[in-house]
Amino acid sequence: MKIRRILATAVAAAVTTPAFMLSATPAFADDKPAAQTQQKxxxxxxxxxxxxxxxxxxxxxxxxxxxxxxxxxxxxxxxxxxxxxxxxxxxxxxxxxxxxxxxxxxxxxxxxxxxxxxxxxxxxxxxxxxxxxxxxxxxxxxxxxxxxxxxxxxxxxxxxxxxxxxxxxxxxxxxxxxxxxxxxxxxxxxxxxxxxxxxxxxxxxGPFCVAEAKLTMVLTGLPSTVAAGTKVDFNLRVTNGTDKTMDKVLPFATIEATDRSGLKGIDDLVHLQWLSASSSTWKTVDNRHYMDTISPLKAGAHADVKMRLTIDASAPAGNGVTFVGGDYFNDPNGDCGSADFERYEFLIAAAGSKPGKVDDAKPGKVDDAKPGKTKPNTSDLKPQSGATASPVSGSLAATGSSSATSQLALASGAALAIGAGAVFVVRRRKAGSHA
Missing domain, CATH: 1.10.287 (Helix Hairpins)
Known part of the structure; x- marks a missing residue:
């Protein structure tokens, strides 16, 4: 009788953000308020x-x-x-x-x-x-x-x-x-x-952007398990938890996936889209550019962006992760900042599966060792005009997505991956012969 010995499992999947993010993107300084800027x-x-x-x-x-x-x-x-x-x-x-x-x-x-x-x-x-x-x-x-x-x-x-x-x-x-x-x-x-x-x-x-923990990007309605061959609609809520208006807020999203082993990327089989306030046509997230500008986003207010995840029926069972983040810019003083980059992990069930009622995918920081344990910081949220978390009077800009490459995309690059390289060493041997 032959015995199959699998001697190694996939090298741990990892989501990494390069340290050079501090130079190529908004400079993060936890001990400085969002309104304070640094020199380029x-x-x-x-x-x-x-x-x-x-x-x-x-x-x-x-x-x-x-x-x-x-x-x-x-x-x-x-x-x-x-x-x-x-x-x-x-x-x-x-x-x-x-x-x-x-x-x-x-x-x-x-x-x-x-x-x-x-x-x-x-x-x-x-x-x-x-x-x-x-x-x-x-x-x-x-x-x-x-x-x-x-x-x-x-x-x-x-x-x-x-x-x-x-x-x-x-x-x-x-x-x-x-x-x-x-x-x-x-x-x-x-x-x-x-x-x-x-x-x-x-x-x-001019100023160099800083981190703004009170600008949050939160996904709701994204299931923790999605079957191949189906699509799900969910929501990205962008909240200004500061006490000042943000003239322009640019949300950003990206998605990646692998099969269950983590050995094979299946990004081409998962599709993330968003819906512009100025159009009824769904637009595909291209992993490098911002979505439409929210202009303006008042203090204590939020704006919602409709999102959709579609998984091809040919996709194998596996794992997926969606990253969301964003930047803001103010005119004419030019101060700017970035929201914390959040990740939402979900399982991909085989086509024909019926996951049933499942919990929403949980958020986690990109540098959090335990996914899903860290929630976005929305403390000290101040309501607009006495109404808590009321929608902004402004809207998603009708001019289409920004042509500028997202600073978050530059920072994440190819390092935002699940299922980094893995090696399987397999030996078959026959009892008695040891072959």
Whole structure:
């Protein structure tokens, strides 16, 4: 009977935001109020940051290459532990042959005893009995030797496979690091290019955006499980929890998905859309641009954006995650800020499944180690005109989505992924032969 041993599961899926987000996107400063601004970095500072990001990416690529080479070497039949395992299997095969021969010797000895004629002498009977006893003792010893050899095979194979699994995990981590480094490098390059295009040198050219925890993006109605072949409508609520009007608020969303193993991305089978206030046509989220501008968003008020998730019927069971965030800008003083980036994880059930009544997907920060445990900060929410959380008098701008690439998108880049690289090491062997 064949035994299938799966020696490694997928390398842990991860959602990462590069540290360079602090330079390429709104600068986050927890100890500074939202109204306070920082000066833009100079071209020289951005060039230095871009060079550092490139060096980090080059190092990550080299580390990934080394990890790949190490795994290839360990998968080779000439690797020391692979050679040791092969030798153990050969010894076990010899022990098995010896055991078979010893067992046959017992059978032959018993047959010889049974075949003795009635006229056999005592010496002949004694000799045959002695031969049988010695054969039985040899068979017992051969059995013990075979058991010991089999145990050494298991030990050698486990040692070989453990080494390969460790190397596979190292490669998966290196691939993840390369992906994050590439996102950081891309963000740094784009920030530098943008600054050069604008001709800015920092200093007094304008403010640099800061974090605004009281600008929140909350999804409601997104189920925690969605079956393939179905679509669900839900809502993105954008709330200004500060005590000042935000002239322009630009929501942002992105979505990613993998199959259940985390090995295969299925982003092309999941579709996230939003509905503009100025049109009845659903628009596809492109993962790089803002949705329509909310203008204005008064203090203590909120605005809703209709969202829709459609999953193709061909999508396998798996996992998905939607990220939401946004920025605000004020005229004419130019202060600006960004909402915390939130993630909402959900399961993808196979087509034809009926999940039934399920809870809504729970929010969590992108850097939260325990998804779904962190809720958006909406404390100190101040109502508008005495009405708590009343819709704003302004609306989503009718001019269409912003052509500017979202600062959040620049920061997330390719690093916002679930199901980063993973390696499965599989061995089949047949009982008795150890093949």
């Amino acid at each position: 970095p100079s071209i020289a500072e951005l060039e230095k940051a871009a060079a550092a990001a490139k060096a980090a990416y080059d190092d990550a690529v080299a580390a990934e290459s080394a990890a790949h080479a190490a795994l290839e070497a360990l998968l080779s039949d000439t690797a020391p532990l692979a050679v040791a395992a092969k030798a153990a299997e050969a010894a076990a095969a010899d022990a098995a042959t010896a055991k078979t021969e010893a067992d046959q010797a017992v059978v032959d000895a018993k047959a010889a005893v049974d075949a003795l004629p009635e006229t056999a002498t005592e010496e002949e009977k004694t000799a045959a009995a002695t031969t049988l006893t010695e054969a039985e003792a040899a068979a017992v010893a051969a059995g013990e030797a075979k058991a010991a050899a089999d145990a050494k095979v298991v030990e050698a194979l486990d040692a070989r496979d453990d080494e390969r699994v460790a190397a596979a995990r190292t490669l998966g981590q290196a691939q993840k690091a390369t992906k994050a480094a590439l996102a950081a490098k891309t963000a740094a390059d784009e920030a530098l290019a943008k600054a050069k295009a604008e001709g800015g040198e920092g200093g007094e050219d």
